[in-house]
Amino acid sequence: MHIKKFLKPKNFILCSFLFITACIEDAPLDSLSPAGPYARTIDELFWLTFWIAVVIFFIVQGALLFSVFYFKDSPDKPEPKQIHGNNFLEILWTIIPVIILASIAVPTVRTIFDLAREPEDALKIEVIGHQWWFEYKYPDYGITTANVLVIPEDTPIRLEMWSNDVLHNYWVPKLNGKRYLVPGQKTYLNLHADNAEEFWAQCGEYCGLSHSKMRGRVLSMSESDFDAWVINEQKNADNTLSEGSLAYEGQQVYLNAGCTQCHVIGGVWDVQGERIAPNLTHFANRNVFAGAALKNNSENLTKWLANPAELKPGTFMPNLELTEREIEALIEYLGTLK
Amino acid sequence: MTKIIEPKKQRNIFSRPSSEEGVWSWITTVDHKRIGIMYGYAAFFFLLVGGLEALLLRIQLSQPDNNFLSAAEYNAMFTMHGTTMIFLAIMPISAAFFNYLLPLQIGARDVAFPRLNALSFWIFIAGGLFLYSTFLFGTAGAPEGGYLAEEVSRLASAPNGGWFGYQPNAGLKYSPGTAMDYWAIGLQILGIASLVSAFNFITTILNMRTKGMRLMRMPVFTWMTFAVSFLLAFSLPIIAIALFFVTFDRQFGTTFFLTEGGGDPVLWQHLFWLFGHPEVYILILPAFGIVSEVLPTFSRKPLFGYPAIVFAGFGIAFIGFGVWAHHMFASAISPVAQAGFGLSTMIIAVPTGVKIFNWLGTIWGGRLTLNTPMLFALGFIGMFVIGGLSGVTHSVVPADTQQTDTYYIVAHFHYVLFGGALFGIFSGLYFWFPKVWGRMYNETMGKIHFWLMIIGFNLTFGPMHWLGLQGQVRRTWVYAEETNLGFWNLIVTIGAFILAIATLVFMANWIYSRRKGEVAPFDPWDARTIEWSIPSPTPVWNFSNAPEVKSLDDFWHQKYGEDEDGRAVRREGTDELLLQLEEEGLNPKEEIHLPSPSYFPVIMAFGLPFLGYAIIYKSIPLALIGVIMLLIGGFGWGTEPLEEEFESSEEEPESGESKNYE
Numbered sequence A: 001m002h003i004k005k006f007l008k009p010k011n012f013i014l015c016s017f018l019f020i021t022a023c024i025e026d027a028p029l030d031s032l033s034p035a036g037p038y039a040r041t042i043d044e045l046f047w048l049t050f051w052i053a054v055v056i057f058f059i060v061q062g063a064l065l066f067s068v069f070y071f072k073d074s075p076d077k078p079e080p081k082q083i084h085g086n087n088f089l090e091i092l093w094t095i096i097p098v099i100i101l102a103s104i105a106v107p108t109v110r111t112i113f114d115l116a117r118e119p120e121d122a123l124k125i126e127v128i129g130h131q132w133w134f135e136y137k138y139p140d141y142g143i144t145t146a147n148v149l150v151i152p153e154d155t156p157i158r159l160e161m162w163s164n165d166v167l168h169n170y171w172v173p174k175l176n177g178k179r180y181l182v183p184g185q186k187t188y189l190n191l192h193a194d195n196a197e198e199f200w201a202q203c204g205e206y207c208g209l210s211h212s213k214m215r216g217r218v219l220s221m222s223e224s225d226f227d228a229w230v231i232n233e234q235k236n237a238d239n240t241l242s243e244g245s246l247a248y249e250g251q252q253v254y255l256n257a258g259c260t261q262c263h264v265i266g267g268v269w270d271v272q273g274e275r276i277a278p279n280l281t282h283f284a285n286r287n288v289f290a291g292a293a294l295k296n297n298s299e300n301l302t303k304w305l306a307n308p309a310e311l312k313p314g315t316f317m318p319n320l321e322l323t324e325r326e327i328e329a330l331i332e333y334l335g336t337l338k
Numbered sequence B: 001m002t003k004i005i006e007p008k009k010q011r012n013i014f015s016r017p018s019s020e021e022g023v024w025s026w027i028t029t030v031d032h033k034r035i036g037i038m039y040g041y042a043a044f045f046f047l048l049v050g051g052l053e054a055l056l057l058r059i060q061l062s063q064p065d066n067n068f069l070s071a072a073e074y075n076a077m078f079t080m081h082g083t084t085m086i087f088l089a090i091m092p093i094s095a096a097f098f099n100y101l102l103p104l105q106i107g108a109r110d111v112a113f114p115r116l117n118a119l120s121f122w123i124f125i126a127g128g129l130f131l132y133s134t135f136l137f138g139t140a141g142a143p144e145g146g147y148l149a150e151e152v153s154r155l156a157s158a159p160n161g162g163w164f165g166y167q168p169n170a171g172l173k174y175s176p177g178t179a180m181d182y183w184a185i186g187l188q189i190l191g192i193a194s195l196v197s198a199f200n201f202i203t204t205i206l207n208m209r210t211k212g213m214r215l216m217r218m219p220v221f222t223w224m225t226f227a228v229s230f231l232l233a234f235s236l237p238i239i240a241i242a243l244f245f246v247t248f249d250r251q252f253g254t255t256f257f258l259t260e261g262g263g264d265p266v267l268w269q270h271l272f273w274l275f276g277h278p279e280v281y282i283l284i285l286p287a288f289g290i291v292s293e294v295l296p297t298f299s300r301k302p303l304f305g306y307p308a309i310v311f312a313g314f315g316i317a318f319i320g321f322g323v324w325a326h327h328m329f330a331s332a333i334s335p336v337a338q339a340g341f342g343l344s345t346m347i348i349a350v351p352t353g354v355k356i357f358n359w360l361g362t363i364w365g366g367r368l369t370l371n372t373p374m375l376f377a378l379g380f381i382g383m384f385v386i387g388g389l390s391g392v393t394h395s396v397v398p399a400d401t402q403q404t405d406t407y408y409i410v411a412h413f414h415y416v417l418f419g420g421a422l423f424g425i426f427s428g429l430y431f432w433f434p435k436v437w438g439r440m441y442n443e444t445m446g447k448i449h450f451w452l453m454i455i456g457f458n459l460t461f462g463p464m465h466w467l468g469l470q471g472q473v474r475r476t477w478v479y480a481e482e483t484n485l486g487f488w489n490l491i492v493t494i495g496a497f498i499l500a501i502a503t504l505v506f507m508a509n510w511i512y513s514r515r516k517g518e519v520a521p522f523d524p525w526d527a528r529t530i531e532w533s534i535p536s537p538t539p540v541w542n543f544s545n546a547p548e549v550k551s552l553d554d555f556w557h558q559k560y561g562e563d564e565d566g567r568a569v570r571r572e573g574t575d576e577l578l579l580q581l582e583e584e585g586l587n588p589k590e591e592i593h594l595p596s597p598s599y600f601p602v603i604m605a606f607g608l609p610f611l612g613y614a615i616i617y618k619s620i621p622l623a624l625i626g627v628i629m630l631l632i633g634g635f636g637w638g639t640e641p642l643e644e645e646f647e648s649s650e651e652e653p654e655s656g657e658s659k660n661y662e
Helices: A003-007 A009-024 A038-070 A088-115 A223-234 A247-258 A298-306 A324-335 B022-028 B032-061 B069-104 B114-131 B181-209 B220-252 B265-299 B306-322 B337-363 B372-395 B397-403 B407-431 B433-437 B442-467 B485-518 B554-559 B574-584 B599-606 B607-617 B620-639
Strands: A123-130 A133-138 A143-146 A150-151 A156-165 A166-170 A179-181 A187-191 A197-205 A215-221 B558-563 B569-570
Touching: A003 B372, A038 A088, A038 B337, A038 B397, A088 B022, A088 B337, A088 B372, A088 B397, A123 A150, A123 A166, A133 B407, A143 A150, A143 A223, A150 B114, A156 A166, A156 A179, A179 A187, A179 B574, A215 A223, A215 B554, A247 A324, A247 B407, A298 A324, B032 B372, B069 B114, B069 B181, B069 B220, B069 B265, B069 B407, B114 B181, B114 B599, B181 B220, B181 B607, B220 B265, B220 B306, B220 B607, B265 B306, B265 B407, B306 B337, B337 B372, B337 B397, B372 B397, B372 B407, B372 B442, B372 B554, B397 B442, B407 B433, B407 B442, B433 B485, B442 B485, B554 B558, B554 B574, B599 B607, B599 B620, B607 B620
Parallel strands: A123 A156, A150 A215
Antiparallel strands: A123 A133, A133 A143, A156 A187, A166 A179, A166 A197, A197 A215, B558 B569
């Protein structure tokens, strides 16, 4: 490639565009590869606007560059005509943009209301924002979980959302646009995934120290998988650990080190009222933890339990000064929570 | 200088400062030109600081999961970058242009209230220093109950709630420590500076125009100053009230924005953006004004559609108050509100388009001199159009819910505020360089600056569009490797360093040309407006005789007529006219009374930070110091004789402008 040519701004932008479209598939948060009807509607509207913008872009930049080259001063050029304006042109370039904008405005307004409407027979899920993780509740099934939102494929989902602390912004780019989570009031967002697939989610609104690590996963699965998941989630944790095993030791650490102050493991500790940290009853079934910023594996868990604030600045989980042995046992125990 | 009459020396506790050279003459000056220059240098200093902060941000983001900065440092840096660039760099650089040029463009000797002008400059300095003193005294930390692995460094002891300060995150519970108080009170102080100058400029434009300078003969830059002043006057009170609410919430336990106490965090968003959107036009309209001066001059054609450009400017300013919720399309607002604000946002594209087409009409058919100011003005059009078009995609609400809070938005507003406002400002800095310093800048270095800047700019902000669409959210300290955003982030960082190099070239050019540049000829650009009809550098007294203006672009029409084809023809005797103007400009015939310098604006301005510290540290002594300084400043100001008694004890208004209305 001629590097000089490449470096010209216009060429560069064009090349960037081609390059980017080539690697779109790889970006899990890509808003340009919709995987459901809501995201697709938005996508269509975006490209409509985009191509109109591209046309205007080339007209204006073309006129600009043409003027620069054609009307550039040279000694043999006569003094220019002193033209002060032209009313016809003024009216023309007022009216034409109005018409173009009107043609964007109509589908825009229609789509706004389409997206806001509650779908029929939608599965209702509550999303609660915390610094810095998303909590999910399924009121129909009595399930509470965190970080990974599990949904059935090809089914409309209605999210009812609020925040427990500051403003958050729930975003699954491949399924729909963003919606804020606000303390003290409810907001709504519809999701609908075509196929069984894993999606990435991310908090959009700056929400404090670990905002960038407030991530999420959305796992859409077939109807039967989803039903099986629901039945499993509704169970309490397996409490029949054999005394003396490492997992049993881990459970004792869990019960005595202070974890129960904030966490819940169903069936292990009778808890009254709300807890501020993620429900761990089926922790091992989730492939991520700590606001979906970390993969659920023993290496990450070891680092995390040794000093949570190291990985997630500002976290509300204290460094419990656990020994290596305690951490090892705890990880073993967490692994049993399926 | 000899023609300026010296005040009698007087022993009086309120005697006016009398130094004409040295530091004190600058500190006590009320000369709009000196104030303008000081505004310019101070703002440029903050521009460098804000740029340095941006470089730190870019180093951190140059690769995924980087740990060059801690989260606390990163958050402080992006908050300070935004706050600095908006309130301490672009706004005051615009103020520098207003101050220096406005009186010259309307043929006045100074602004309407010279001491108020000094006051607003010193309040700006006091507010900026107050805000930045957070790096020395401020504290920040994890939210109540949260933990940090390391101590908060000095770099992180700055405001960290974002320049938009969304509540309740920027409230006491989630942003403990004093840093956010420095932010809230610092902006409050800076707001006073802008309000004071807004009223000053409005009064100046309405009352100080020279004979024949009807409104529709004013240069477009003056018109845009007028529009910006109104925007400031109407939008700053909103943020002032909102910032008081924040300060009350943080200091005195009120709950304006706290749900626990029946408050509403969305209320802050509305108040902030009801100010924040007009603020965008406060930043961009001065650049519109500058390029509207530069393009006709170097096209050797009048501005195409002058009335349309003026009215479009005011249309933008007016509609600018009705689009604020487009910053909140994903927030808790109803679909009806979404639709309404989406439509109003589309409507604002119309007057913006009118301006762009008129600028194209101006250069169309001209004889374009492609020197540095012209290149920046043309670059301005090209870059601003991109920002404007991406702005239209935001008005498409559903698409915006994908784009909002991502780097797509960061790209958009940097195309508007950097490619737009800052390119316009650079254009103006080169254009009026000979006027201010009486020397020419170095054209080669200027062109190198332009090309480095336009390449670096597009390399920095172009890829951000795609990064945003690919899911990189804003204010993000780290991004995961799996998101595949690393490559373009690295390119962006490289672009940012090219911008830094470009800025160094600009500075080198400035420092060199300021001392060693060629001496500027009288009227170096064959310019159009009356500020070029006086010698450069501008004499202290501006105009030796109040000029009489007979038409728009009066100076041009003194030099050029039109032949039967409508082509410009230089009038006979123009060379003599220019010689005569230079001679007259340097040697005023009459005695000229200039506004006298004063200590009191400075004293008053520096009382305000003490009041700020007093609120933060709940300290009565500090409050007393602040109040006493304000009282001394106010009383001194009020009782100070308007002017020292002159040998010819003629009564003259302070600004000495009455002769304009003979």
